[in-house]
Amino acid sequence: MLYLVIKAAISGVLIAVASEIARRYPGWGALVASLPLVSILGMMWLWRDTRDLTRLGEHSTATFWFVLPSLPMFLVVPWLFKRGLGFWPALAIGCALTVILYVAMIQILPKIGVRL
Numbered sequence: 001m002l003y004l005v006i007k008a009a010i011s012g013v014l015i016a017v018a019s020e021i022a023r024r025y026p027g028w029g030a031l032v033a034s035l036p037l038v039s040i041l042g043m044m045w046l047w048r049d050t051r052d053l054t055r056l057g058e059h060s061t062a063t064f065w066f067v068l069p070s071l072p073m074f075l076v077v078p079w080l081f082k083r084g085l086g087f088w089p090a091l092a093i094g095c096a097l098t099v100i101l102y103v104a105m106i107q108i109l110p111k112i113g114v115r116l
Contacts, residue, residue, distance in 0.1 A: 069101030
């Protein structure tokens, strides 16, 4: 249980640091947020827990494929802001788009021979 609390605390601190940097310096905050910190931490925790290189490789490959459908959100949300939409509606639309693209990715990848 302590291990889970430590993992959550470290992960939470990184998110808090990224948001504080973004509050003061939006560009630098975006750089920190764009770093694959969650993925790196996930791989570190997975390695510590399993020592399974096959599982780590599968995790890394699946992460790559799941990053792709999340990227359009970062263009759609500011585009909606510029058109006068508020934060919450724009974020909701961006998240909905991401979910739709995730579902599409999950359906398309097996058809082209990619197993997640």
